[in-house]
Amino acid sequence: xxxxxxxxxxxxxxxxxxxLYQANTKQQLQQPVQGxxxxxxxxxxxxxxxxxxxxxxxxxxxxxxxxxxxxQQMLSMNGPEIIQYIHQQADILVLNERHLADMRYAxxxxxxVHHDYRGMGVAKRLYEQAIQDLKxxxxxxxxxxxxLENSTSLKVHIDGLGMRIIDKVVLASGQFYIIGQVV
Numbered sequence: 080x081x082x083x084x085x086x087x088x089x090x091x092x093x094x095x096x097x098x099l100y101q102a103n104t105k106q107q108l109q110q111p112v113q114g115x116x117x118x119x120x121x122x123x124x125x126x127x128x129x130x131x132x133x134x135x136x137x138x139x140x141x142x143x144x145x146x147x148x149x150x151q152q153m154l155s156m157n158g159p160e161i162i163q164y165i166h167q168q169a170d171i172l173v174l175n176e177r178h179l180a181d182m183r184y185a186x187x188x189x190x191x192v193h194h195d196y197r198g199m200g201v202a203k204r205l206y207e208q209a210i211q212d213l214k215x216x217x218x219x220x221x222x223x224x225x226x227l228e229n230s231t232s233l234k235v236h237i238d239g240l241g242m243r244i245i246d247k248v249v250l251a252s253g254q255f256y257i258i259g260q261v262v
Contacts, residue, residue, distance in 0.1 A: 081140045083201055085208040088135035088147060090127075095144045096135065097123045099191050136208055138192070138201045146192035148205040152185045152216070160252040161224045162186060172245050174220055174259040179245075182219035184259070185209075206240050213262045220261050227254035 088096060100122050129135045129149050138145040165172065165186070169179035187209055192201045213221060223242070225232045236242045236258055246257040 081199075083145065083199070083204045084139045085136055085204055086139070087133050088130050088137040090130055092135075092137055092144065092147075093123070093126055093130060096126050096130075096137070096147050099144070099147070099193055100126070100189065103191055136205050138196075138205050140196055140199070140201070144193065145196040145199075146190070146201045146205060148187060148190040148202075148209060150185055150187045150209045150212070152213075152218070160250050161248070161255050161257075164248060164250060165222060165224070165257060168246070172257065174222075174243065174245055175261050177219075179220070179222070179259075183217065184220040184222050185213055185218055186222050186224075188223045188225075202235060203239065210260070210262050218262055220259050222257065222259045224255045224257050227256060233258075 126135065129151075132153070134149055134151055136148045136150065138147065165179070172179045174182070190202055190205060210221060221242075222245070223236065225236065227247070233256060237244065240260070242258040242260045244256050245259045248255055248257065
């Protein structure tokens with residue numbers, strides 16, 4: 080098995096990150112059973128901002144881009160509706176018997192792996208790097224959200240990465256599972 084290298088994304092990675100994202104939107108995929116991301120017409124601008132703030136980890140195998148993960152340590156109340164919900168409900172959302180409001184947490188997502196590299200441990204390595212970095216910075220938890228219809232992603236996160244379902248919510252922007260992991 081080839082080694083998976085995890086590093087911070089750079090401006091030179093923007094094009095392939097955007098292309099991978101666009102190829103995996105729910106609207107683009109013929110078979111959403113593969114797992115998908117929500118379509119966001121502003122993803123390129125977001126990705127550029129995340130790269131500038133060192134928020135994107137990239138995975139490479141043999142110097143070829145294999146996937147990426149966005150880790151947001153600086154949370155904004157101006158984010159998507161689901162992020163706003165998590166912040167607003169932090170005093171009632173519980174992970175391992177602790178309220179999120181009592182924890183220092185980061186959010187992550189999207190995480191995407193190129194179809195040629197699925198099943199090779201890329202998502203797990205990206206996730207492990209994020210957890211390691213959060214531990215070093217004294218974070219308590221990692222939080223993510225998954226579209227209710229995205230059973231493939233939910234299975235990867237729960238069975239493969241050991242995350243737990245914290246909540247299930249219906250919002251104007253969609254229906255989501257909120258998942259988390261103590262770091």
